[in-house]
Amino acid sequence: MTKLTLGPVLFNWKPETLRDFYFRMADESCVDSVHVGEVVCSKRTPFFEPFIPEIVERLAAAGKEVVLSSLALIMSDREMAQARDLAQSDGIMVEANDISVAALMQGRPFVAGPLLNVYNEGTLATLRSMGAVRVCLPAELSADAVAALAASTPMEVEIQAFGRLPLAISARCYAARARNLSKDGCQYVCADDPDGMAVETLDEVPFLAVNGTQTMSYHAMDLLGDVAGLAARGIGRFRLWPQTFDMVAVAALFRAVLAGKAGVEEAEDRLATLCPGAEFANGYIHGRPGHLFIEAGD
Template identity: 50%
Template sequence: MQLTLGPVFYHWAPERWRDFHYRIADEAPVDTVVVGEVVCSKRAPFKQDHVAGVVERLEGAGKRVLHASLILVSLPRERRQTRELMQLGEDEGEPAIEINDLTCLASLDRKPFAVGPFVNVYNEAAAGFLASRGARRICLPPELPLTAVAGIAAALPDVAIEVFAFGRIPLAISARCYHARAHKLTKDNCRFVCEQDPDGMPVKTLDEAGFLSVNGVQTLSQNCTSLLRDIPVLRRSGVASLRLSPQDCDMVEVARLYRDVADGRLDGAEAESRLAELYPEVPLANGFLHAVPGHLRVGAGA
């Protein structure tokens, strides 16, 4: 079972973003790394000067690199950038691009590509359509239950099916910037205040209970997905890869925990106990996989 490190959702300082990926290249036992700005196109120029160096470092360490599209393509500038991104060639028959918006298909010309968890692949028909257009890898939406995951994996044995296995759950994307609004700013003059919250801005109910996390135009869960204890059943269901979404914690150690459980060197329950220490004060959850509300934690010790 492979491990994929997803794109960084948050607006980290350029040097931090670069150094994070350098350490991933040198130390993390992941097979694939997704790079690129997926949430807000205004953030992309900050890291642009470091992308080539990051890709070179990752590929030099034996990692496969996927370049991700935006989740929501709306502005003429974003459409132009997306078309340019889709021109990237394949790598020895393997995809070099991960699409997060179906508008990307118009510019792909049936070359191999990967699909991110933001495309609504809810059944075998949708997955089959994408496979017919060239999809070689599909990261399923995090809200799918295990029965749907297993059904899609069984129907498409030649497509690498991936599940979202760690990180705050991406729930929605909007044209409005919640971060700017919270700071009484407009989206066009946001001053990039989202950089103040490297792990998202907490949103609480009127009763001060944790509810959601906001990342610019993106809404995330308050809870963090942990499928460490579910890895054996995911393997039996035909899942080829687990996706780890970068959070403001030691992602190298997170990757090592998932690698050790996937390789049978560590028990899932023990690994999850260690994970809670690595990422404290953030509730762990796996409810969606078990067909219950996503914020719940299901299984022994939950």
């Protein structure tokens, strides 16, 4: 059966908002796996960390697979210590978003996250030799490339199917810089943009989004029209990135399309209603520029 994954929340939401979001996903959503953990900025970790045991317990009780996601960029002794602790998590799958975390797993099973930049069979084989049992591929790959990689490995292959895409991570905090603040004195201003801050060209055309130290796509990935075909080509899992939309309803749409219980056109109309203001794209999977949206059948 094709599975749905809820990726980790990448944005700086209030701790109580995050807790309630995960509780609802545990109790009401149809996703199979849920990722929990801070990926973007370790400065956010202390606020949310006290809620994690309760969230993990609630998700597990609801029958969800829980995955603990690592930071995408580890730069300090403190962050390295956190990574070591994460790698020793007992009985819970870990997602490595930095190659150092993959090495720390020392052969134990883990998920290779989308920020590890897996673009060829050799990288897949190396990660598998390190213990990876699942890989979430970067979003820039075409359907043909994704299918070729899936056919080359016994690992479970996941692709990103919904939401703003994480593209890059930096040591500099763009959200702070945009407000003339230093990274150390950021005042956690990234919380002002719960779905990321749009970045415009000089011609005032939005083309990226900023989430603290992270660069993201401005457009939200929407593979509703593509998931059935990709599943037929050997892709067994699709990742939905959390945003402030109704993610329970979004997941239900993807499940309905995968099960053949909803038509693509109907689902696309419903998704547009669920995500007011969002601009969707799926160009990469069609081998086209990523910001384009290719209609099903085109």
